[in-house]
Amino acid sequence: MIINHGVRGSVPSSNANTLKYGGNTSCVELKNDSIQLIFDCGSGFSKVNFSNNIQPILFISHFHHDHIQGLPFNSFQKIKNKKILVTSAHLNKDIVYKNLSKYYSSPYFPVDFIKISNIFEFVDFDEVVSRFSHLKINSIDLNHPGKCSGYSATINNKKFCYLLDNEYYENQKKELINFCNHSDTIIWDGMFLESELRDKKGWGHSSIEQGVRFAKEIDVKNFIISHHSPSRSDEEIDKLQNRFNGTNIKFACENEERDF
Numbered sequence: 001m002i003i004n005h006g007v008r009g010s011v012p013s014s015n016a017n018t019l020k021y022g023g024n025t026s027c028v029e030l031k032n033d034s035i036q037l038i039f040d041c042g043s044g045f046s047k048v049n050f051s052n053n054i055q056p057i058l059f060i061s062h063f064h065h066d067h068i069q070g071l072p073f074n075s076f077q078k079i080k081n082k083k084i085l086v087t088s089a090h091l092n093k094d095i096v097y098k099n100l101s102k103y104y105s106s107p108y109f110p111v112d113f114i115k116i117s118n119i120f121e122f123v124d125f126d127e128v129v130s131r132f133s134h135l136k137i138n139s140i141d142l143n144h145p146g147k148c149s150g151y152s153a154t155i156n157n158k159k160f161c162y163l164l165d166n167e168y169y170e171n172q173k174k175e176l177i178n179f180c181n182h183s184d185t186i187i188w189d190g191m192f193l194e195s196e197l198r199d200k201k202g203w204g205h206s207s208i209e210q211g212v213r214f215a216k217e218i219d220v221k222n223f224i225i226s227h228h229s230p231s232r233s234d235e236e237i238d239k240l241q242n243r244f245n246g247t248n249i250k251f252a253c254e255n256e257e258r259d260f
């Protein structure tokens with residue numbers, strides 16, 4: 001099952017115009033009876049449910065606020081027997097620990113959350129890949145200021161790809177197609193419209209139109225456009241979605257669950 005807990009980019013956006021698609025920032029969960037893969041811990045992370053008999057792994061794409069700001073705000077119920085494995089493909093486990101510890105301590109946070117919570121085990125990405133080799137976990141470098149990792153994993157013979165945040169350029173196409181071809185689900189960074197992107201070169205995001213063009217070139221069942229701009233209203237997203245009804249293009253909606 002895939003659960004989209006947060007679909008906004010940059011900053012949570014909670015108002016009357018975001019009730020339908022949701023205002024929480026990035027967090028996607030992919031799970032079956034034995035494993036729970038969580039991609040990023042934006043504010044949507046507070047809604048992830050843990051379970052005693054399922055091993056959770058948290059993959060961090062990068063350390064911009066909207067991808068880590070929800071980490072302390074989960075109740076972490078039923079996690080007593082296990083630790084959450086935390087990893088990032090482009091940084092070793094000590095740096096991941098250091099970055100999160102810095103963000104969740106004075107002067108930015110009231111307590112040394114990472115140290116006192118004692119529920120995280122920091123693991124190098126290569127170790128996660130080999131320890132869970134049956135999941136065929138892979139990563140790709142994305143085009144984003146300060147670096148960012150995209151991920152893919154296979155559960156129940158279905159391939160999932162998470163590609164937030166990425167400023168797409170044509171020279172990425174070949175490598176990206178190789179990475180995510182024959183997927184069941186791809187999550188794409190559709191922060192901007194093409195008209196908005198012109199003024200946002202270097203901010204590290206793609207356009208919805210680039211996503212739509214890319215989706216036509218690959219074999220994918222569900223191409224999900226997410227990381228919606230905080231100012232994108234339900235009405236605007238509805239209009240966009242209506243253009244693609246009956247196709248494999250979907251606009252991410254918070255709390256939506258899909259079979260996987």
Ligand SMILES: [Zn+2]
Pocket residue numbers: 009010026064066067164165227
């Ligand atoms: Zn982001």
Ligand SMILES: [Zn+2]
Pocket residue numbers: 062064144165204
């Ligand atoms: Zn970012």
